Amino acid sequence: MQDTMKRFFDGDVWWSFKRNPLVIAAAITALICVLGAAFAPWLAPHNPFDLKTINLLDAFTPPSWVANGKSQFLLGTDDQGRDVLSTIMHGSRITLLVGICAVMLSMMIGITLGLISGYIGGKLDAFIMRVADIQLSFPAILIALLIDGVARVVVGKEYHDQIAVYVLIFAIAASGWVQYARTVRGSTLVERNKEYVQAARVIGRSPLAIMFSHVLPNVTGPVLVLATLHVGTAILTEATLSFLGVGVPPTQPSLGTLIRIGNDFLFSGEWWITVFPGIALVVLVLSINLLGDWLRDALNPKLR
Amino acid sequence: MTTPLLQVKNLRIEFPTRRGTLVAVDDISFDIAPGEVLGVVGESGAGKSLTGAAVIGLLEPPGRIASGEILLNGRRIDNLPFEEMRKIRGREIGAIFQDPLTSLNPLYTVGRQITETIETHLNVSKAEARERAIKLLMETGIPAAEKRIDHYPHQFSGGMRQRVVISLALAAQPKLIIADEPTTALDVSIQAQIITLLKKLCRDHGTSIMLVTHDMGVIAETADRVAVMYAGRIAEIGPVSEVIHHPQHPYTVGLMGAIPNVGDDVERLTQIDGAMPRLTAIPSGCAFNPRCTRVSDVPGDRCTTERPSLLPAGKTQAACWLHDKNRTSAAGVSKETSHV
Amino acid sequence: MSDSKILLEVRDVAREFDVSKPWLSRVIEGQPEQILKAVDGISFTINRGETLSLVGESGCGKSTVARVICGLYKPSRGEVIFDGVDMAKAYGAELQNLRKRFQMIFQDPYASLNPRWRVGKIVAEPILSHNLIADPAALKKRVDELLTQVGLSPLDAEKFPHEFSGGQRQRISIARALSSNPEFLVCDEPTSALDVSVQAQILNLMKDLQREFGLTYLFISHNLAVVSHISTRVGVMYLGRLVEVAETKRIFQRPMHPYTQMLQSAIPDLKMTGKQRTPVAGEVPNPLDPPTGCAFHPRCPHAFERCKVERPILIEHPDGGQVACHAVEEKRISIRLAA
Numbered sequence: 001m002q003d004t005m006k007r008f009f010d011g012d013v014w015w016s017f018k019r020n021p022l023v024i025a026a027a028i029t030a031l032i033c034v035l036g037a038a039f040a041p042w043l044a045p046h047n048p049f050d051l052k053t054i055n056l057l058d059a060f061t062p063p064s065w066v067a068n069g070k071s072q073f074l075l076g077t078d079d080q081g082r083d084v085l086s087t088i089m090h091g092s093r094i095t096l097l098v099g100i101c102a103v104m105l106s107m108m109i110g111i112t113l114g115l116i117s118g119y120i121g122g123k124l125d126a127f128i129m130r131v132a133d134i135q136l137s138f139p140a141i142l143i144a145l146l147i148d149g150v151a152r153v154v155v156g157k158e159y160h161d162q163i164a165v166y167v168l169i170f171a172i173a174a175s176g177w178v179q180y181a182r183t184v185r186g187s188t189l190v191e192r193n194k195e196y197v198q199a200a201r202v203i204g205r206s207p208l209a210i211m212f213s214h215v216l217p218n219v220t221g222p223v224l225v226l227a228t229l230h231v232g233t234a235i236l237t238e239a240t241l242s243f244l245g246v247g248v249p250p251t252q253p254s255l256g257t258l259i260r261i262g263n264d265f266l267f268s269g270e271w272w273i274t275v276f277p278g279i280a281l282v283v284l285v286l287s288i289n290l291l292g293d294w295l296r297d298a299l300n301p302k303l304r
Numbered sequence: 305m306t307t308p309l310l311q312v313k314n315l316r317i318e319f320p321t322r323r324g325t326l327v328a329v330d331d332i333s334f335d336i337a338p339g340e341v342l343g344v345v346g347e348s349g350a351g352k353s354l355t356g357a358a359v360i361g362l363l364e365p366p367g368r369i370a371s372g373e374i375l376l377n378g379r380r381i382d383n384l385p386f387e388e389m390r391k392i393r394g395r396e397i398g399a400i401f402q403d404p405l406t407s408l409n410p411l412y413t414v415g416r417q418i419t420e421t422i423e424t425h426l427n428v429s430k431a432e433a434r435e436r437a438i439k440l441l442m443e444t445g446i447p448a449a450e451k452r453i454d455h456y457p458h459q460f461s462g463g464m465r466q467r468v469v470i471s472l473a474l475a476a477q478p479k480l481i482i483a484d485e486p487t488t489a490l491d492v493s494i495q496a497q498i499i500t501l502l503k504k505l506c507r508d509h510g511t512s513i514m515l516v517t518h519d520m521g522v523i524a525e526t527a528d529r530v531a532v533m534y535a536g537r538i539a540e541i542g543p544v545s546e547v548i549h550h551p552q553h554p555y556t557v558g559l560m561g562a563i564p565n566v567g568d569d570v571e572r573l574t575q576i577d578g579a580m581p582r583l584t585a586i587p588s589g590c591a592f593n594p595r596c597t598r599v600s601d602v603p604g605d606r607c608t609t610e611r612p613s614l615l616p617a618g619k620t621q622a623a624c625w626l627h628d629k630n631r632t633s634a635a636g637v638s639k640e641t642s643h644v
Numbered sequence: 645m646s647d648s649k650i651l652l653e654v655r656d657v658a659r660e661f662d663v664s665k666p667w668l669s670r671v672i673e674g675q676p677e678q679i680l681k682a683v684d685g686i687s688f689t690i691n692r693g694e695t696l697s698l699v700g701e702s703g704c705g706k707s708t709v710a711r712v713i714c715g716l717y718k719p720s721r722g723e724v725i726f727d728g729v730d731m732a733k734a735y736g737a738e739l740q741n742l743r744k745r746f747q748m749i750f751q752d753p754y755a756s757l758n759p760r761w762r763v764g765k766i767v768a769e770p771i772l773s774h775n776l777i778a779d780p781a782a783l784k785k786r787v788d789e790l791l792t793q794v795g796l797s798p799l800d801a802e803k804f805p806h807e808f809s810g811g812q813r814q815r816i817s818i819a820r821a822l823s824s825n826p827e828f829l830v831c832d833e834p835t836s837a838l839d840v841s842v843q844a845q846i847l848n849l850m851k852d853l854q855r856e857f858g859l860t861y862l863f864i865s866h867n868l869a870v871v872s873h874i875s876t877r878v879g880v881m882y883l884g885r886l887v888e889v890a891e892t893k894r895i896f897q898r899p900m901h902p903y904t905q906m907l908q909s910a911i912p913d914l915k916m917t918g919k920q921r922t923p924v925a926g927e928v929p930n931p932l933d934p935p936t937g938c939a940f941h942p943r944c945p946h947a948f949e950r951c952k953v954e955r956p957i958l959i960e961h962p963d964g965g966q967v968a969c970h971a972v973e974e975k976r977i978s979i980r981l982a983a
Contacts, residue, residue: 196756
């Protein structure tokens with residue numbers, strides 16, 4: 001372990017990280033967002049879901065630096081008197097949870113199908129890739145909407161709210177696996193012809209063992225980059241779905257839900273309800289994307 | 305002796321990296337006379353290709369010439385601005401690389417590439433340039449040259465492509481050709497054809513060649529003199545037959561013994577233990593000392609502390625303290641030369 | 645295990661590759677299917693303890709033969725018989741037992757080791773795959789022993805392949821190949837990516853190991869000098885066929901097939917004896933469209949009508965070895981002694 005750490009800090013990736021102030025800033029921002037979201041119940045100044053502490057009289061309080069602002073509500077309150085900063089922190093929590101889980105699920109599906117497709121080849125490969133092509137010809141959001149709609153019909157309204165988060169994760173994952181499958185398939189096609197794979201075949205190791213123990217560790221680089229960038233996209237998809245009202249229920253608002261709620265009051269002058277969650281979303285996605293872009297360049301020796 | 309066509313004096317090539325500066329070629333000097341073929345031989349990492357690239361001004365950054373001079377016909381060319389070097393390249397120095405496919409532009413016909421070179425460097429009309437191109441292709445042994453001149457590189461086979469590259473290198477009638485592993489990518493039978501061709505053409509045109517290769521067989525067949533490189537330095541330089549039959553540097557001795565030879569009935573090949581040092585860890589003193597079996601024959605710890613310069617040894621020059629005249633017992637290396 | 649002298653027999657093996665364009669573009673462009681006959685019916689045997697080399701220029705199918713023997717490709721035709729067992733008919737435990745007894749060493753020391761695995765794991769993979777040693781301590785001891793045998797240090801087991809030079813990596817490949825105690829090694833150009841001084845180390849090591857463990861080698865190479873050094877017998881291939889097989893000494897001193905003669909004279913002359921080269925015209929034809937009859941006839945100085953229509957077969961020559969040439973059969977070629 002110590003050895004691995006040492007190699008990481010000696011390596012090119014860390015070196016390129018250290019030389020890039022924008023990336024360091026992005027990493028710190030992303031870290032603050034993630035920590036703020038993860039520890040929201042302890043860090044947030046208020047608990048927006050505890051009805052006892054919410055006072056409707058505090059509703060529509062503007063940010064603290066604006067006239068009529070109150071110092072205990074730094075970014076103001078929403079229509080129900082909930083502290084905007086706290087709802088953002090709790091909302092990011094759901095947003096990040098959905099984003100990261102969706103990406104992991106997407107990765108698992110995509111990597112497995114990509115490995116099988118690339119390594120086995122033949123008719124199975126053709127089938128998987130045609131399915132991927134067909135899926136690519138639909139916008140991701142449409143697929144997510146479809147899955148969400150089906151789930152609503154199947155489980156019914158009352159249960160749907162309980163499983164909404166899982167449906168959302170599955171919907172986003174199902175619309176994103178194609179990229180992983182294609183990338184992994186491409187790298188697998190290259191790796192499977194390398195001599196170390198042939199050497200494993202000569203001693204009679206099974207295709208499954210070769211795929212996962214030999215090929216997989218050698219195709220993870222591009223997947224890692226893809227995954228980082230995908231977290232950004234997945235968060236945006238989640239926000240879009242929630243904004244459209246088909247995402248998580250308003251009782252557990254995500255950033256997208258918050259923006260949608262605030263949107264109703266944008267033109268009546270209560271701008272802060274929607275603008276601050278919006279800024280949080282932009283900052284979060286931007287910092288993740290910057291990290292992803294940098295990782296892509298750092299792992300690609302040709303661009304160095 | 306006539307004035308040399310090319311003079312390389314104390315050339316040093318460095319690669320700045322974030323872990324410090326690597327010295328890839330360390331203080332080497334050699335000359336090439338007009339019409340002479342100098343072989344530069346060495347194992348991978350010896351710096352032979354870099355030396356060739358430096359002469360033709362195509363050193364890939366971050367590699368750079370740190371010190372030393374390169375003179376062509378007495379004129380210094382290592383510090384010329386890019387534009388002027390470009391004029392010299394092609395006109396006065398031609399190049400042949402290992403992979404014929406990458407040295408030709410796949411989008412143009414071979415005729416266009418050759419005539420363009422002729423037109424750029426020589427003051428001739430389009431029609432005459434084309435005529436010359438056809439003649440060149442014929443000379444390099446391409447059948448039906450009038451027809452083949454309008455073909456694209458991919459329409460030629462590997463051996464034919466290398467012939468086209470040779471025509472291209474000779475197009476502007478340069479005085480010097482840098483040939484970097486010109487036969488390595490080719491099959492044995494084609495290799496023999498290309499070597500014969502290269503030799504004949506340069507004799508006919510009076511062109512000098514700097515032939516960079518790892519293959520001692522190619523050197524033996526083609527070169528007049530040979531420089532053996534090791535870890536960025538010249539270990540031995542001299543007439544080919546002398547270096548092959550009476551090598552003076554312990555590295556050359558080992559190298560010659562390590563090459564298997566058809567018809568030799570030896571059970572084991574001479575083995576030089578270890579490997580060429582990495583550029584990050586070149587030993588002090590003689591770079592070969594950790595692998596050398598003769599270190600104990602040199603008094604004191606000279607081999608590990610003091611770098612030997614090229615000393616006269618037999619009919620060649622070798623960078624080895626065994627040949628230092630001031631040494632008490634001057635037992636030459638050649639006593640135990642290999643079986644070659 | 646049978647007591648026969650012959651360890652491996654290859655009977656009329658052919659391997660074809662479909663190199664056609666995809667079906668749709670083929671139909672649109674009206675092009676026929678294209679079949680590449682990489683190996684076109686070759687037969688040979690390898691005796692226990694000997695080294696048989698296959699030589700030839702690129703595209704002659706020598707590497708394909710190696711891969712067919714190791715089971716990486718299924719032969720399109722013919723049989724590979726290892727120690728009396730037809731490899732195509734062996735299944736399950738029998739196949740695993742056969743696989744344990746042969747190993748392959750590849751050309752590119754940079755591609756033949758998994759870059760993400762430590763050397764110890766790479767060397768141990770065949771042992772674990774064949775369930776030879778289960779005890780971790782015994783396994784570690786065996787890996788250390790193997791690394792020492794090929795001239796590396798047991799400490800190297802903890803390192804990754806990129807920390808080694810080309811020659812050291814090839815030693816790792818050899819250690820790995822030896823780990824299941826095989827009898828037979830298929831070596832596909834094991835030294836052609838290496839420098840000469842390192843090549844000498846590897847060739848010496850291979851010879852030492854052969855003597856120590858009684859190994860049998862199939863050695864694939866394009867370098868005739870290396871082949872003449874390491875082999876007991878040599879087979880010369882041209883466009884997927886064997887044109888001559890004979891004892892090493894005989895093939896280099898008295899090459900009979902015109903192609904062998906050509907190859908022999910094309911070897912760069914290190915001794916600078918000024919020997920005359922047999923002028924070689926032309927290049928290897930496109931393997932997708934091989935010449936009729938004897939594949940070598942368009943380049944052969946001795947070709948005549950029969951060579952263009954009738955494919956010569958390997959026949960025993962009274963002076964030793966087998967040659968596939970009408971001109972030799974009809975005694976129209978003077979067998980000259982090599983310099």
